[in-house]
Amino acid sequence: MDSEDDDFYSGEAMDDENDYYNTDDAAYADGYDDEDEDDDDDDYEFMEEVDEEYVSRQQQSYTVLKEEDIQQRQEDDITRVSTVLSISRVDASILLRQYNWSVSRVHDAWFADEDGVRKSVGLLDKPVFQFSNAKELTCGICFEPYTRDKVMSAACGHPFCCTCWKGYISATVNDGPGCLMLRCPDPSCRAAVGQDMINMLASDDDKEKYTRYLRRSYVEDNRKGCLRYHLKHEPYLPSDCCYIHFVYCQTKWCPAPGCDYAIDFAAGGGTFDVSCLCSHSFCWNCTEEAHRPVDCGTVSKWILKNCAESENMNWILANSKPCPKCKRPIEKNQGCMHMTCSPPCKFEFCWLCLGAWSDHGERTGGFYACNRYESAKQQGDYDETERRREMAKNSLEKYTHYYERWASNQSSRQKALADLHQMQTVHLEKLSDTQCTPESQLKFIIEAWLQIVECRRVLKWTYAYGYYLPEHEHAKRQFFEYLQGEAESGLERLHQCAEKELQQFLNDDSPSKEFNDFRTKLAGLTSVTKNYFENLVRALENGLADVDSHAACSKAGISKPPPASKGKSGRGKGSGRSSGSHDAGR
Amino acid sequence: MQASRARLFKEYKEVQREKSADPDIQLVCDDSNIFKWTALIKGPSETPFEGGVFQLAFAVPEQYPLQPPQVRFLTKIFHPNVHFKTGEICLDILKNAWSPAWTLQSVCRAIIALMAHPEPDSPLNCDSGNLLRSGDTRGYQSMARMYTRLAAMPKKG
Numbered sequence A: 001m002d003s004e005d006d007d008f009y010s011g012e013a014m015d016d017e018n019d020y021y022n023t024d025d026a027a028y029a030d031g032y033d034d035e036d037e038d039d040d041d042d043d044y045e046f047m048e049e050v051d052e053e054y055v056s057r058q059q060q061s062y063t064v065l066k067e068e069d070i071q072q073r074q075e076d077d078i079t080r081v082s083t084v085l086s087i088s089r090v091d092a093s094i095l096l097r098q099y100n101w102s103v104s105r106v107h108d109a110w111f112a113d114e115d116g117v118r119k120s121v122g123l124l125d126k127p128v129f130q131f132s133n134a135k136e137l138t139c140g141i142c143f144e145p146y147t148r149d150k151v152m153s154a155a156c157g158h159p160f161c162c163t164c165w166k167g168y169i170s171a172t173v174n175d176g177p178g179c180l181m182l183r184c185p186d187p188s189c190r191a192a193v194g195q196d197m198i199n200m201l202a203s204d205d206d207k208e209k210y211t212r213y214l215r216r217s218y219v220e221d222n223r224k225g226c227l228r229y230h231l232k233h234e235p236y237l238p239s240d241c242c243y244i245h246f247v248y249c250q251t252k253w254c255p256a257p258g259c260d261y262a263i264d265f266a267a268g269g270g271t272f273d274v275s276c277l278c279s280h281s282f283c284w285n286c287t288e289e290a291h292r293p294v295d296c297g298t299v300s301k302w303i304l305k306n307c308a309e310s311e312n313m314n315w316i317l318a319n320s321k322p323c324p325k326c327k328r329p330i331e332k333n334q335g336c337m338h339m340t341c342s343p344p345c346k347f348e349f350c351w352l353c354l355g356a357w358s359d360h361g362e363r364t365g366g367f368y369a370c371n372r373y374e375s376a377k378q379q380g381d382y383d384e385t386e387r388r389r390e391m392a393k394n395s396l397e398k399y400t401h402y403y404e405r406w407a408s409n410q411s412s413r414q415k416a417l418a419d420l421h422q423m424q425t426v427h428l429e430k431l432s433d434t435q436c437t438p439e440s441q442l443k444f445i446i447e448a449w450l451q452i453v454e455c456r457r458v459l460k461w462t463y464a465y466g467y468y469l470p471e472h473e474h475a476k477r478q479f480f481e482y483l484q485g486e487a488e489s490g491l492e493r494l495h496q497c498a499e500k501e502l503q504q505f506l507n508d509d510s511p512s513k514e515f516n517d518f519r520t521k522l523a524g525l526t527s528v529t530k531n532y533f534e535n536l537v538r539a540l541e542n543g544l545a546d547v548d549s550h551a552a553c554s555k556a557g558i559s560k561p562p563p564a565s566k567g568k569s570g571r572g573k574g575s576g577r578s579s580g581s582h583d584a585g586r
Numbered sequence B: 001m002q003a004s005r006a007r008l009f010k011e012y013k014e015v016q017r018e019k020s021a022d023p024d025i026q027l028v029c030d031d032s033n034i035f036k037w038t039a040l041i042k043g044p045s046e047t048p049f050e051g052g053v054f055q056l057a058f059a060v061p062e063q064y065p066l067q068p069p070q071v072r073f074l075t076k077i078f079h080p081n082v083h084f085k086t087g088e089i090c091l092d093i094l095k096n097a098w099s100p101a102w103t104l105q106s107v108c109r110a111i112i113a114l115m116a117h118p119e120p121d122s123p124l125n126c127d128s129g130n131l132l133r134s135g136d137t138r139g140y141q142s143m144a145r146m147y148t149r150l151a152a153m154p155k156k157g
Helices: A003-009 A023-038 A040-059 A067-085 A089-098 A103-112 A114-121 A162-173 A177-181 A195-201 A204-224 A296-319 A371-379 A384-390 A395-434 A439-468 A474-507 A515-541 A551-556 B002-017 B104-116 B126-133 B137-152
Strands: A062-065 A136-138 A145-147 A226-232 A243-253 A262-266 A273-275 A281-283 A320-322 A329-331 A338-340 A348-350 B025-029 B036-042 B053-059 B070-073
Touching: A062 A067, A062 A273, A067 A089, A067 A103, A067 A204, A089 A103, A089 A114, A089 A177, A089 A195, A089 A204, A103 A114, A162 A177, A162 A195, A162 A204, A162 B002, A177 A204, A195 A204, A204 A243, A296 A395, A296 A439, A395 A439, A395 A474, A439 A474, A439 A515, A474 A515, B002 B025, B002 B104, B025 B104, B036 B104, B053 B104, B126 B137
Parallel strands: none
Antiparallel strands: A062 A262, A136 A145, A226 A243, A243 A262, A273 A281, A320 A329, A338 A348, B025 B036, B036 B053, B053 B070
C-alpha cells in the first residue's frame, strides 16, 4: 500500500462498520424508547437483534451491489439532491454527474455559488433564446422551417426539429459515455440536455446504452471515494444515544469478466479481500485476485516481474543451458558441441555433458559426440533437469523455482474450481442417489473443494512471498518454509482424498459401507488443512514476527518445528517435510 | 444520406443567395458531387497571411451534419496548427467539439480565426510552433509571410 492510500484510510472517521443511514436504522433509533416502556421481553429480543447485526457488521466491511442496488443508490442520491436543492430529478442527475456523484460536493458547491454552478453545468433558469411570434421556426441543424409543435429545445430554447434531435442524440450516445454531458447543439450554448430529452427522442437501444453509461458513471466516477453519513447506534450506549459518523466509501466493479456486480467498500476494514456474488474473490485495493496474506505491493511487483520475465523465462529454459562455470544462460544456435563462453568467462565446455572441454577429445569419441554423455544417459544417472536444479543458484533459477510453483498452484486452483463446479452441477446429485444420502448431507464434499480452492490461492501467493523474503533472514525463511511445507502437504492429502478417493464412490452402483469413513476422513482433512492455512496466513500477515521472539530456538537447531505451530489440531504421522521446495504437484 | 444532401443543398442555396455577404469567403460546390466543396479564404489582415488567398478542400461525410466535414488546406501555409505537407488542420471544432449547428461557412470563419490566433501548444507543424513558443514572433512572421508570398499570392510578371 503506498503512502497516499495510507493517508486515505487512516483518517479518524474510519470505522469497521459500513451500515448506511437507512430507514431501518432510523427506526431502531427512534422506536427504541417506546418499546422500552412497553414490554421487557420484546425489548430483550430487540437487543439481541441489534447485537447480531453489530457482529455481522464488524466482519464485513463491504457490500456487493447488484445492478438494482446500484440503481437504487443512484436514485436515492438523485432524490436527495433534488429534494434539498428543490430542482428536478433530471437536473439533480446532471449535477451529480458533474460532481462525480458526491452528494456532499454538490451541496457544498451549490450553496456556495448557485449561479456559478448553474452556469458551468449548463442548468439554465430561463431560456436564452426567445421564440419570435412567427408561426414557423427554423431548425438550427437542417435549416428547414417547422411549426412549433414539431420543434423541441432544451432549457435554453434553441429550436431544433425532432429528426435532427434524434440524429444528434443517437450520434452522441454511440460515441461513448460523453453523451452523459450532452449539451444543446448550438455551439454558443452550454445548456445541458438531460435524460428526459433522451427518453423522449432516443431509440430503445440508445436509451439502454445511455442508462448503462449512467450506471457505469455512478460506479466509476465515484472512485475518488466520498464521505457518507452513517447513523451509528452502539448497542452498549444508552438507547437514545446515537451519533452520526463518517465513513469513506468507494465503489468498484467486480473485475471478473462478464460480472455486472459492484463492491461498495468501507475504509478501515482491515483486510481488502472481498468476495463477489459471482464467486470471484479479489483484493479491493488493487483489484488483482485475492492475495491474502501477501500485500498489494509484493503482488504488483510479482505480477510485473511475471509479465516481463515469464515469456523470456520459458524461452530461456527451452533453448539455453547455463554455462557450467559462470551460470549465464547460453544459446546454442549451430555448430559443434565445443562451446566457449563469452568473455570474461571464456570457459570451454561440452554442450552435451556440460563438462570441461579439456576432458574431451579423441578419448571421449571425438569432437562431435560425447561418450560421457551417452553412457551416463544409458545408465540413467544423467538427469538433465536434476543437474539444472543443482545449478539453481543464480537469480534466474531462483525466480523460476518460485514462478513454477506459483503457476502450478494457479493452474491447480483453476482445475479445482472446475472440479467444484462439476461436483455441484453433476456429481453431487448422482452421488446422492447411489449412496442414498440427501444432498444436504453431502455438503462436506463441497466444503472440502471450497477449502482446496482457497488453499491453492493462498499457497500460490506464498510463493510470491517466498521469492521476496530476504535470503539472509535465515530464521524467517526456515520458519516460513516449515509452515508452507506443512500447509502444502496437508493440502496435497486433502486434494488427493477429494479427487481420487471420491472417485470410487462415484463409480459405485449401490451404497457403500466405506462412505461414512470417507466422510469422516474428508471432513477431518478439511478442518486440519484449514488450520494449517490459518496458521500460515496469520504468520505471514504479522511478518513472521514469531521468529524474533524465538530466535534462540531457531539458532539452537532448526530441524525442530518452531513453537508457533503448536496450536494446531493433531495430525497424523508421516507429515510432509518442510522444504518449501515441494512441487505443488498437478 | 438524404438528410445530409438536403442540408448541403440548403447551404448551397444560402451561399448562392449571399455571395457577397462575406467577402473573405468564397465557397464553391463541386460540379458533380455535392459532398465535395472547395473554399477560397482571404488571409486575415494584420497577420503574415494578409494579402494571400488560401484554398481549402472539404470532404463532407454522409452523416453530416452529425459528423464534421474533413477540411484541409490545398495552398501551402506555414502555421503551427496546419500540417506543412498534407494541409491537415488541427482544430477542435473539426474533431470532438463539432456541433451539427455549424455550417461549412462557419467552419471557414473558424479557420480564418485560427489563422489569426495560432495555438502553438498543439502544433502539427512543430517548426512553426517552436518559433512561436520560443518567443521568436519575428521569425515566425517572416517565415509565414514568405510562404504566403510564394504560395498564396498571384505570381508577378
